[in-house]
Amino acid sequence: MQKTIALGFVLVSLLSGCATTGQTPIEFHTSNHLTFELGSGRFNTIDVQPFETQLWLGSAMVGSLMTMETSPDFDTAVDEVRQGFNEAQRSSGKVVQLDLGNSAYGFSVAVNGYTTAFIATSKHPTSWITISTQDDIFEEVLSSLSVSKTRE
Known part of the structure; x- marks a missing residue:
């Protein structure tokens, strides 16, 4: 009887979302001191290329850095990205200042998705970063994005 009650509590916890399901967020650190998180269920492979890191889920690329x-x-990376914003406003895509x-x-x-x-x-004035993801993943990245302290 006690085993049945304990099993019932576990099932209720799983169904109500109180238990962990293995979707642990993975924290990313970039070269210009940005950090963000992405749930481990969003990708299953990290492909490190010479100039790009790609995130894959099965055979679909879901993001890149x-x-x-x-x-x-x-003069600075911020100046260059500001100029990029001005140019992007003339494009056909949806442009949002963060x-x-x-x-x-x-x-x-x-x-295009x-x-x-x-x-x-x-x-970090000498470089800037791009983070590109499928639209449905971007909000997760953006909601956890922050500027981290320099590692010692």
């Missing part, structure tokens, strides 16, 4: 060096035409606080600047563009964020931080 790239670090871009700041062009010599700009609210990232005082130490970062970024925007996102949604086109993918949303790409272009983000620079004042702490």
